Amino acid sequence: MNSIYLDHAASTPIHPEVASVMMKIMTEQYGNASSVHTFGRSAKRILNGARDQVCTLLACYPDELVFTGGGTESDNLALFGVSSLLSHKGKHIITSSIEHHAILHTCDQLEREGFKITYLPVDTTGRISLSDLEEAITDETILISIMYGNNEVGTVQPIKEIGELARSRGILFHVDAVQALGAVPISCKELAVDLMSFSAHKVNGPQGVGALYVRRGLQLNARLHGGLQEKKRRAGTENIAGIAGFAKAIEIMCDQLKERSDYYVLLRSTLLEALEREVGRDFFIVNGHSSEFLPHILNISFPEIDSETLLMSMDMEGISASSGSACTSGSLELSHVLKAMNLPEEILNSAIRFSYGLGNTTEDMECTARIIGTILQRIRKREHR
């Protein structure tokens, strides 16, 4: 039986070196970093070391990084933290219609609290337009939040240009970089970005750990209240093992970034070529941008079969992929991302997200294409009976 995991955009396997760092801390370093005794000081040293390491790798200062409980919490902290602080200046926020629900549902809540949200449209490749953004800005706009790369189709936004526009208009800019981390080089210093969200479990680190970059000098209202951790921006005992694991995962990822992304491009082209052979070029459509994409995410529609049926048939053959973001799959809801891209119904109904990473091989791609080919052949035969 095959066991091919092609859902790395949902979550990734822990890297063995990350697991070993975490295991050592969990079994030997159980102190609370806020305690002043030896065990506490030792935990604090590990925390500080991990923070320094992440900051060096992402090009920011240690006081600019807030460790959180994952990407969702980082997104919530950025949006609520800034909006509650700046509501006296204005109550308008700009985002895009293809953001992750961690942003969209947070915006729903902000709307209930009296904020006005503009959801920028995207073109058929999933990109926003800078002129739409410029037109949407008003004197009331306090924040722009646009994701780096999309989690369903992989399309990358013009982050540098958006940042420059936001800065020139004196508006804060938040970037959800949860899927981009590990796929493209990220330097907080070089991008004109004020806040940026990250998550450990997308880069072979543990689930339930993340970080929010907050540019130096920028105030942020906390969402969690309690102790004085994270410079009063996020109360709660730090997850020392998780944070150290996150730092190790980023270190490995930065070491191998170029070769990893080249390898993902190879996996992508292998899958596409094999599908051409096994399925036929006229029977699948690639969704997303043809050059501005995250190398580990490939979204394809097979109009002959609906996504749920194809995913189930693939699962029976040991191949795990998904029909969109993990939060919406299972609910049979059509992807809000593909809908916003204005794609025809048959493409929406039949889209599969393949996302690859640690452990995947070109043979996995060949095997996946072969199995999809066989499933589609079965359907074609049935229809011709």
Ligand SMILES: Cc1ncc(COP(=O)(O)O)c(C=O)c1O
């Ligand atoms: C773009 C994006 N933002 C935010 C999140 C949420 O991150 P987490 O699962 O760490 O809460 C995800 C997870 O799928 C994501 O893909």
